[in-house]
Amino acid sequence: QKIVLATRNRGKIAELSAMLGPLDVEVVGLDAFPEIGEIPETGKTFEENALIKARAVCQAAGLPALADDSGLVVDALAGAPGVYSARFAGERATDADNNAKLLREMATVPPERRSAHFVCVVAAVAPNGATVTARGTWDGEIARKPKGQGGFGYDPLFLDPELGMSAAELDPEQKNARSHRGRALRKLMDIWPDFWKKISASP
Ligand code: ITT
Numbered sequence: 001q002k003i004v005l006a007t008r009n010r011g012k013i014a015e016l017s018a019m020l021g022p023l024d025v026e027v028v029g030l031d032a033f034p035e036i037g038e039i040p041e042t043g044k045t046f047e048e049n050a051l052i053k054a055r056a057v058c059q060a061a062g063l064p065a066l067a068d069d070s071g072l073v074v075d076a077l078a079g080a081p082g083v084y085s086a087r088f089a090g091e092r093a094t095d096a097d098n099n100a101k102l103l104r105e106m107a108t109v110p111p112e113r114r115s116a117h118f119v120c121v122v123a124a125v126a127p128n129g130a131t132v133t134a135r136g137t138w139d140g141e142i143a144r145k146p147k148g149q150g151g152f153g154y155d156p157l158f159l160d161p162e163l164g165m166s167a168a169e170l171d172p173e174q175k176n177a178r179s180h181r182g183r184a185l186r187k188l189m190d191i192w193p194d195f196w197k198k199i200s201a202s203p
Contacts, residue, residue: 011152136183
């Protein structure tokens, strides 16, 4: 059985692919479906957006699809950038643009108010309508300057207080073991057999 990974974010593709090994499914990338264009993420929650992406790709590809909607929630910024994390500095913003904006907005925030967390919701949808979602979070703090070369997105600015390292300083296995995406994926794996049974059932 095949499943389409409904994301164009290379960082997510690397992390999700590495963790999907145990599921005994063939993971197909969106590259195999050039006809699938931008999917408007109109939801107000991570759950809504993950489902929007998984449903759109499932319908277009005619195969089960797995989507990830994720982002950084910063307490001192009243939860921003949240579901707008990819577009924090504008519609075509790069990771560097977004990180620069985050540093600017946090410039005057004292150490004791720099708490934040990452959120990841993964959603899988099958052609017969079977649906499953799982959420993971990762608590940390926003650094004063970027550290580390690994990961993607806001990783160089996200400090894990227990390790005293940024997410970009962790190797991929260490990051997956602690991250919002790793936690969401492990929860998904727990409920996967049930979902897979529903996939083969008639609608
Ligand atoms: P797709 O919709 O194609 O999956 P996207 O990058 O637009 O790709 P999102 O809308 O879910 O995905 O935005 C998530 C953003 O949150 C992402 O671009 C990063 O900036 C940030 N983010 C999510 N997970 C992260 C992680 O593990 N480390 C660093 N930043 C992360």
